[in-house]
Amino acid sequence: MWSIDTIFREVVSQNYIETSSMANKIKCIQIQKPGNTRYQHEKCYAKGTGNCSTKISGEHVISHVILRSLEKNGKVKIIGLPWQKKGHFGLLPTNTLKSNILCSTHNSILSEFDSEMGRFFKTLIDNDQNLISAKPESNIAHFCGYDLERWMLKVLCGFIASNQIANFSGTVKDLYVDILFNNMPFPHNWGLYISPLPLTQIDHSFGFMPLMENGDVLGVEFLLNNVRFYLLLGTPGGPSFGMYHPAGIESANNGFKRRIEIYWPNDSQENLQGIYLHSTGKTSKGPPREWPDEWKQ
Numbered sequence: 001m002w003s004i005d006t007i008f009r010e011v012v013s014q015n016y017i018e019t020s021s022m023a024n025k026i027k028c029i030q031i032q033k034p035g036n037t038r039y040q041h042e043k044c045y046a047k048g049t050g051n052c053s054t055k056i057s058g059e060h061v062i063s064h065v066i067l068r069s070l071e072k073n074g075k076v077k078i079i080g081l082p083w084q085k086k087g088h089f090g091l092l093p094t095n096t097l098k099s100n101i102l103c104s105t106h107n108s109i110l111s112e113f114d115s116e117m118g119r120f121f122k123t124l125i126d127n128d129q130n131l132i133s134a135k136p137e138s139n140i141a142h143f144c145g146y147d148l149e150r151w152m153l154k155v156l157c158g159f160i161a162s163n164q165i166a167n168f169s170g171t172v173k174d175l176y177v178d179i180l181f182n183n184m185p186f187p188h189n190w191g192l193y194i195s196p197l198p199l200t201q202i203d204h205s206f207g208f209m210p211l212m213e214n215g216d217v218l219g220v221e222f223l224l225n226n227v228r229f230y231l232l233l234g235t236p237g238g239p240s241f242g243m244y245h246p247a248g249i250e251s252a253n254n255g256f257k258r259r260i261e262i263y264w265p266n267d268s269q270e271n272l273q274g275i276y277l278h279s280t281g282k283t284s285k286g287p288p289r290e291w292p293d294e295w296k297q
């Protein structure tokens, strides 16, 4: 048996976040075309864009930088992978999560998303840890939302290309390759959503759960340290997916505030809604109280 470290927090509100003046200074990632060759590596899912390297990369399907920040003793807590028992967190060795899905040129083009997401993930972990530490400090961190949602699409493409989505045998769509490699925007209302649930932080955990409908993947639920994000690629049915293109996540405890501001400079409407969380300062080794029973085993 392994234990889960839980830091308790509560959602205070979904409300307007007045973002700071950093908005204009955030630079979103712009992908540069790597060259002009027609070579297509047979195993690279971006081969349609040409410019492949002759070398395949041995890419981590979940970015290595994320795995490293999640890892404890060479293992990570993960839920949702197709070979895992449904609804169960498991401990997986970091080095089992590699696949040959991108040539080294196309892999290195996307590495900027990995570093940005690594910074985002570290901020999520640090914010919760800092607020319950002996020396809490207020802080604001800034991110480009388009970078975060494109990283999520990159992870999904990795799972699709390596045939690791249960009951799905499709291939990576040309549209996804265009969004990732040709700076194409997501279609209207596709992309990142954040749900105000659930309530607690599971220390160093990652969840990846595809939303399947009529044999297609219409989205993915990502749990990043148990904050629930959705990447939507269509309009799946079911309950609300929360806030579209959220402006931020603010965590607070005892008057200290740690805020993540997320910018969407090309959106026609200003999205100023964000999520406010309250850390209660308690920690425990057991499973979170709001989890369904099947997750607790």
Ligand SMILES: [Zn+2]
Pocket (backbone or CB within 6 Å): 041, 044, 045, 046, 047, 050, 051, 052, 053, 102, 103, 104, 105, 106
């Ligand atoms: Zn390639």
